[in-house]
Amino acid sequence: MTEHSMALDAPAARRSPRHPAIRALAVAAAVALAYWLPSWLGGSPLTYGFFVTLAIFSVMAVGVDIVLSYLGEVSLGHTIFWAIGGYSAAILSTSWDANGWITAATAVGLAVLAAAFLGWATLKTREFVFSLATYAAAVVAGEIAFNTDALGGSDGIVGIPALRLPLGFAEFSGRSNQELWPLALLLLVLSIYFVDRFRRSRLGTEALMVQMNPPLAIASGLDIRKVRFRVFVVSAPITALAGWLYGYQRAYVGPDMFDMYFLTLMLTAVIVVGRRVLLGPLIGVALILLQQNYFSIGGDGNKVVLGAVLAFVLIVWPQGLAGLARRIWRARAQPRS
Amino acid sequence: MNVAQQLVNGLVIGSGFACVALGWTILLGAARLVNFAHGQMYMLAAFICWFALTRWGLDFTAAAVVAVLAMGVLGILMQSAMSQLVVSQNLTSLMIVTLGFGYMIQGAAGLGFGGSPHALASPADKVQYQIGGIWFTGQDLIIVTVTLALYAGVWLLLNRTRQGAMVRAIAEDPKLAQIFGINTWLVYVAVFMLEAVLVAIAAVLVAPKTPILTSMGFEEVIMTFVVVVLGGVGNVGGALVAGLALGIFTAFFGALVSPAYTTAASFAVLLAFLTLRPEGFSFR
Amino acid sequence: MNVLDAADLTVRYGGSVALRDATLAVGAGRLVAVAGANGAGKSTLVNACAGWSRGHASIAGDVRLDGRSVARLAAYRRARLGIQCVPEGKNVFGELTVEENFALVPAVPREAGRHVFSREDVLGLFPRLHERRTHKGSALSGGERQMLAIGRALLAGPRILLLDEPSVGLAPRLIFDVLTVVRRLVDDGLAVLLVEQNVSAALDVADELYLIERGRIVGHGDAAAMRQDERIAQAYLGGLAEVEP
Numbered sequence: 001m002t003e004h005s006m007a008l009d010a011p012a013a014r015r016s017p018r019h020p021a022i023r024a025l026a027v028a029a030a031v032a033l034a035y036w037l038p039s040w041l042g043g044s045p046l047t048y049g050f051f052v053t054l055a056i057f058s059v060m061a062v063g064v065d066i067v068l069s070y071l072g073e074v075s076l077g078h079t080i081f082w083a084i085g086g087y088s089a090a091i092l093s094t095s096w097d098a099n100g101w102i103t104a105a106t107a108v109g110l111a112v113l114a115a116a117f118l119g120w121a122t123l124k125t126r127e128f129v130f131s132l133a134t135y136a137a138a139v140v141a142g143e144i145a146f147n148t149d150a151l152g153g154s155d156g157i158v159g160i161p162a163l164r165l166p167l168g169f170a171e172f173s174g175r176s177n178q179e180l181w182p183l184a185l186l187l188l189v190l191s192i193y194f195v196d197r198f199r200r201s202r203l204g205t206e207a208l209m210v211q212m213n214p215p216l217a218i219a220s221g222l223d224i225r226k227v228r229f230r231v232f233v234v235s236a237p238i239t240a241l242a243g244w245l246y247g248y249q250r251a252y253v254g255p256d257m258f259d260m261y262f263l264t265l266m267l268t269a270v271i272v273v274g275r276r277v278l279l280g281p282l283i284g285v286a287l288i289l290l291q292q293n294y295f296s297i298g299g300d301g302n303k304v305v306l307g308a309v310l311a312f313v314l315i316v317w318p319q320g321l322a323g324l325a326r327r328i329w330r331a332r333a334q335p336r337s
Numbered sequence: 338m339n340v341a342q343q344l345v346n347g348l349v350i351g352s353g354f355a356c357v358a359l360g361w362t363i364l365l366g367a368a369r370l371v372n373f374a375h376g377q378m379y380m381l382a383a384f385i386c387w388f389a390l391t392r393w394g395l396d397f398t399a400a401a402v403v404a405v406l407a408m409g410v411l412g413i414l415m416q417s418a419m420s421q422l423v424v425s426q427n428l429t430s431l432m433i434v435t436l437g438f439g440y441m442i443q444g445a446a447g448l449g450f451g452g453s454p455h456a457l458a459s460p461a462d463k464v465q466y467q468i469g470g471i472w473f474t475g476q477d478l479i480i481v482t483v484t485l486a487l488y489a490g491v492w493l494l495l496n497r498t499r500q501g502a503m504v505r506a507i508a509e510d511p512k513l514a515q516i517f518g519i520n521t522w523l524v525y526v527a528v529f530m531l532e533a534v535l536v537a538i539a540a541v542l543v544a545p546k547t548p549i550l551t552s553m554g555f556e557e558v559i560m561t562f563v564v565v566v567l568g569g570v571g572n573v574g575g576a577l578v579a580g581l582a583l584g585i586f587t588a589f590f591g592a593l594v595s596p597a598y599t600t601a602a603s604f605a606v607l608l609a610f611l612t613l614r615p616e617g618f619s620f621r
Numbered sequence: 622m623n624v625l626d627a628a629d630l631t632v633r634y635g636g637s638v639a640l641r642d643a644t645l646a647v648g649a650g651r652l653v654a655v656a657g658a659n660g661a662g663k664s665t666l667v668n669a670c671a672g673w674s675r676g677h678a679s680i681a682g683d684v685r686l687d688g689r690s691v692a693r694l695a696a697y698r699r700a701r702l703g704i705q706c707v708p709e710g711k712n713v714f715g716e717l718t719v720e721e722n723f724a725l726v727p728a729v730p731r732e733a734g735r736h737v738f739s740r741e742d743v744l745g746l747f748p749r750l751h752e753r754r755t756h757k758g759s760a761l762s763g764g765e766r767q768m769l770a771i772g773r774a775l776l777a778g779p780r781i782l783l784l785d786e787p788s789v790g791l792a793p794r795l796i797f798d799v800l801t802v803v804r805r806l807v808d809d810g811l812a813v814l815l816v817e818q819n820v821s822a823a824l825d826v827a828d829e830l831y832l833i834e835r836g837r838i839v840g841h842g843d844a845a846a847m848r849q850d851e852r853i854a855q856a857y858l859g860g861l862a863e864v865e866p
Contacts (some may be wrong), residue, residue, distance in 0.1 A: 074432055121608045128371040129566070131432055133611060134558045140604040147597040215599045260555075267433055303444025310437030314430045315418060326380070485782045502721045509716045512675055516708060517698035518777060 031189055038181060041210060047175035054282075054289055055184035061281035062191045063239030064266040069202055069275040071231045072211035073126070075119055075158050076263055077134030080141045081111040081236040083257040085243025087145070090157040090253035100165040100172075104244055111240030112233055119232040142258030156254020158204075163248040180249055187245060189283070191238050196278055198234070207231045238322050239266075268310040274320025283321075343588045345531040349477040351584015352484040353499045353543040355577050357557050358564040360535030363495070366571025367508045367528045368423055369431050374415070374439035376560060378533060381442050382540035385421050401541040405534055409446045410532025416526045423525050426511070432584060439554070458544035480542045487538065488577045495573065504528060508571065543614025556600050560576045563607045585594045588611050622688055623648045624734070624781045624812035625670065625704070630682035632665050632674075639665040639678070640836045647781060647814050648772055652807040655816045656824040656857060657833035663816045664709055666833065667783045670814065671706035672696040686780060687734055701727055702733050705778030707814070709789060712770040715759030722758060722773055729778030736811050738780055740762050743772040764795040771799070778831070781812040788819055800826045820857035824848050 006229045060082055067075045088107035092098035097108075122133045163174035163183070174180040198204045205228045209217045217224055249252045269284030277283075287307075292302050296303045317324045344593070357379060364370050372378075382404045389400035416436055422431050462476030484499070495501035503524055506514045511521050564583055570574030587599045594602070625647040626806055632640040640662040649651045655663050669680045673696040684699075691699050700706070713722050729737055744751040747768040753761060761769060767787050774782055784803065788796040789832035798821065802809045804826045808812050817823035824830065828849040840850060 072429065074429060076436075087359055121612050123612075125611060126433055130612075132371065132562045132566075133608070136562055136604050136607065139555045139559055140601045143600055144598070260440060260443070264436065267436065270435065298448075300444045301449030303447065304441050305444075307440030307442075307444060308435040309416070311434045311441070312437075314434045314437070315422065318427070318430060344779065376715050499724050502717055502724055505716055506714045506725055507723075511715050512673070512834065513708075513714065514695040514725075516671065516673055516700055517725045517773070518697050518711075518724065520695075570767050 026212065031185070035182065035185055036177075044177070045177060046281055048181050050051075050289065050293055052180050052184045052245075053179045053247055054286055054294070055181075055188040056242050056249065057269070057285045057289065058282040059187050059191045060239050060242035060246075061266045062195060063235045063287055065270045065275075065281045066195060066198065066235040066238070066271050067232060068201065069280075070207040071228060072186060073228070074131045074267070075134050075232065075235070076131050078235070078239045078241070078266060079136045079262050080137045081239040082113045082161070082243035082246075082262055083141065083145065083253075084114060084259050085257075086247035086253040087151060087157070087242035088240075089163075089244045089247035090152070091161050093161055093248075094157060097161075100163045100248075104241065107240045107244040108237040111236040115166030115233045115236030116229075119229045123229060131319070133206075142255050142327055145258065146161075146255040152254065154255060155255050156252060156256070158252050160247055160251045160253065172302040174248060177249065180245070184245060184249075187241060191277060192282070194238065199276075199278075202228055203227065203234070232290065261306075264303075264306055264310060268306055271310060272313050274319055277320070277322045280320070280322065306329075341469075341472070343592050344585060345471050345473055345477075347585030347588030349473065349480055349584070350587055351387060351581035353539070353546075354448045354482045354560050354564050354584050354587075355580025356480065356484040356487065356539040358488035358561040358568075358576050358580055359484075359491060359537065359539070359573070360532035361561050361603050362568070362571060362573055362576045363491065363504070363535075364470070364528055364532040365565060366406040366573075367504045368525050369426065369428060369508075370423060370525075370529070371428070371435065371559065372529075372532060373432060374442060375435075375437040375532075375536060376556070376558035377439040377446070378408060378411070378536050378554075379544070379557045380549070380554040381411070381446055382549060383457055384455075384551065385444055385537075386541045387455055387549060388450065390457070391455075393430070397461075398572060401538075404541055405537040408533040409530050413526055416529035420525065422520055424511075424522060440531035443551060443554070446458040450551055452551060454550045456550040457541075457545045457549050459531075462545050474540075476545055483538070483542055484577075487535065488573065491535075492573055500527075537619035559600060559604060563603050567610060568606060623685075624687060625814065625860070626683075626685040626688075627666075627670055627683075628683040630669050630680065630684070632669050632681075633679045634676055636715055640669060643669075643833070643838050645720045645814075645831055645838065645841070647811050647812045650807060650810045651828045652804065652815060652826060654827035654830045655814065655821045655833060656822075656823060656830055656853065660694060661833045662836040663833055664785050666772070667706065667707065667785045667814060667816055667838075671704050671783055672699050673706060673708070682697065686778065697856075700777065703726065703741045703778060705774035705777050705779035706772050706783040707767075707770045707779070707785060707787060709785040713756060713758040713761075713766050719754045719761070719769055722769055725774055726773055727777075734780050736775075736806075736809070738775040738778070740776065743775050746775075747772050762843075763790045764792070764799075767791065767799060769793075773804075775806070779811065782806070783814045785816045786818055787815075788822065794847060796822055811816075820853065824853075826856075 038047045043048050050317060063081060064075060064078050067073055085107040088110060089103045090105055092103045118134065118137055122130050125133055146154050165172040172183065174183060206217070206222055209220070210222060210224050210227050221302065243257065265285070265288060269281050269288060272284040272287060273280035288306065291305060296302055297305070315319060319326075343360035361372060361375055364372055385407050386400045386404035389403040391395060391396045393400075395403065419431060419434055422434065461478050461479050466473055466475070466478070495504060503519055505516070506517065506519065506523055507524050514521050545572065564576055564580045567583065568577070570578035583603060587603060588601045591599050623646040627643060627645050630640055630643040631638065631740065643666050644652070645660075645666075655666060656767070657663050662665060665678070668674050669678070670684055672680065672684070672694060682692065682710065683690055686699070686702055688705060691702060691704065694702070701709060714725075717725070723740065729735060749765055750768055750772055753765055758766065758769065771784070771787065785789060787799050787803075791799065803813055815827065824844050824847065827844045830844055831838050833852070834846070840847065840852065842850070848858070
């Protein structure tokens with residue numbers, strides 16, 4: 001099916017907003033449910049680890065989702081922002097004993113700067129040139145991290161202290177996955193809330209217009225380059241914050257944050273469920289992590305699975321699981337109508 | 338620094354870049370298809386050659402032929418899997434699909450060949466020549482001559498044969514080509530097979546110069562990208578010139594500044610080009 | 622037996638129907654014209670016979686070539702069987718020279734019903750192309766491009782030639798030239814389906830004419846009879862009658 005008809009499907013499939021109070025209640029219930037889920041599932045450190053990683057990777061994928069779903073471009077450079085988050089947490093906390101607020105603010109600031117530079121440099125590029133330029137930027141950034149001693153070189157930075165977030169009256173500390181879980185969940189909820197606001201915001205609608213119908217966008221006075229630049233910059237700090245928390249969770253940051261694994265994971269998570277699905281990145285990451293944690297066939301085997309899923313979904317169900325579900329729903333609804 | 342020696346080194350490195358980029362250039366020009374699996378295909382070809390050489394005991398030439406043939410078959414399979422997307426020219430999806438293929442190849446190679454580095458030993462690499470104080474190996478000589486021969490051959494194929502005219506016709510207007518009685522699907526398959534074969538040839542030529550790892554291939558993609566953009570997208574002659582120029586730049590940068598950051602420097606050149614000369618790749 | 626039979630052709634673009642239940646036939650040595658207003662579905666009809674479309678068209682109905690159904694064959698297969706279509710607009714490769722455009726044509730199998738033209742025959746019909754043989758398609762004038770498009774269709778050994786508005790953008794003198802060449806080919810036994818905006822010129826050379834309105838065939842008859850048809854006279858010949866030499 002063409003991109004165009006996909007665009008027509010998306011708004012129709014979006015559920016009509018119910019009463020705001022009911023909706024807020026449902027969301028609150030879902031979040032509360034999610035909060036208690038790890039402890040109901042046994043509450044072992046392994047379970048908490050799984051859930052924290054799930055939340056972190058989902059937030060990471062949300063950054064790519066914004067660019068891929070609403071701009072229609074494939075950014076292969078988001079591992080840069082991911083790594084910026086991790087390295088900010090690592091360097092500032094180990095060398096300057098900085099608390100979590102400072103490291104997070106630095107991560108966000110640097111990610112915005114990096115995205116602004118990369119966005120500016122690729123302003124005139126589109127489609128594959130944009131993708132390749134961002135891809136090349138990521139590989140080169142990884143190479144620089146690998147070769148620069150101030151960034152820990154090939155060994156990376158070990159011994160990141162536990163996350164501390166002074167709250168005035170108390171202090172949040174994340175010494176274990178169990179302690180990190182509320183923060184990871186909060187970050188996830190906030191990022192999903194952000195996407196929900198974003199797609200109804202002016203920038204969100206403008207981005208969609210630029211993607212679907214560039215001539216119309218120009219005719220209605222939009223500066224396409226400006227819209228593309230802004231969306232790209234907006235998406236970066238989300239992925240950076242995920243990388244920031246990942247640094248604290250692992251207590252180690254190294255050039256492996258530029259690994260193809262994260263890039264493939266982000267893209268697959270979005271593609272598997274389908275573009276422009278609010279919870280798409282979360283569900284996608286959950287499916288992938290379930291396979292890798294509970295049905296793993298070894299590191300290299302998992303690579304084959306992840307790559308195959310990515311290719312297979314795009315070839316067979318270009319609209320992902322959500323598109324497939326819509327098709328099945330329609331096919332079942334048809335005989336009755 | 339020996340300037341003449343660095344120039345020769347640059348020429349050899351640049352021929353390697355140009356050789357690795359050749360298949361991609363044709364693919365991009367003809368099918369508008371960006372193959373992100375390019376680097377992993379390079380890696381796989383090197384490993385198949387290594388496997389045939391060390392495990393089957395073939396001599397280097399025979400092992401190289403095995404690698405090239407195997408990659409040709411893989412190319413046909415990959416294109417067949419993607420054919421629907423290629424014919425409908427769904428470029429964004431294609432890009433991601435090839436990324437997935439690349440990741441699959443990397444994983445499969447890890448399963449098949451393990452994670453440790455190996456040396457792909459070419460006998461020509463041990464033959465050394467010295468002319469007027471400039472050193473080079475037999476492998477260097479082969480890289481330069483085969484690259485030039487391949488470029489000449491591809492240029493003739495594209496510009497002097499009916500098959501080449503078909504490729505250019507499809508690059509211009511695949512729909513119209515159908516009216517002309519051309520099976521566009523078959524041409525896409527042939528072009529992708531050519532890409533796979535050419536990258537395999539490049540791998541057996543260039544890979545003996547460095548240790549091979551299943552995790553390699555990313556730098557090759559970036560260098561190829563720089564070569565293709567600087568040379569003009571889909572421009573075969575331009576790619577050769579850009580490849581040689583980039584090779585000489587890399588050789589001097591490595592000698593004067595730091596060999597660790599040559600990819601970064603090439604990328605900086607590319608970024609400068611992207612921001613300063615945007616009309617260089619208005620791509621249909 | 623007719624060379625080309627189209628039965629109940631329906632063409633949809635997305636949700637909208639561009640052609641509905643069109644049935645038409647072209648016999649050997651007949652020049653059949655299709656007339657209608659802009660957007661009536663003339664091009665859609667011709668392209669559907671060739672199994673071809675610039676957009677995403679879904680085509681239903683049957684197309685028979687010398688009695689054999691080709692409806693399930695892809696456009697390139699139909700072209701190789703001898704349904705030679707010259708579409709409107711871009712119909713030659715601009716990046717290829719005249720010679721290369723000709724060289725793309727696959728070898729014509731020796732079988733009954735195909736009209737075989739050698740390169741010399743084609744260059745004899747369109748001597749201009751001989752002078753321009755090393756020029757790129759994009760360097761040709763509109764008339765030369767039209768000659769090249771028709772020439773390469775002839776080289777491919779047509780059973781039937783589908784010409785979609787070959788006269789668009791041509792000077793009156795050239796229109797006359799092109800249509801005269803087409804008529805000569807028909808007199809030699811070739812079947813031609815011609816879409817022509819200039820209905821008066823079409824009626825001068827055609828044997829039959831189909832009238833198409835809003836995606837439906839609404840009239841069909843011999844050229845002489847159709848010239849008297851009220852709808853044709855009013856809509857297409859009224860203004861043009863005085864211009865005619």
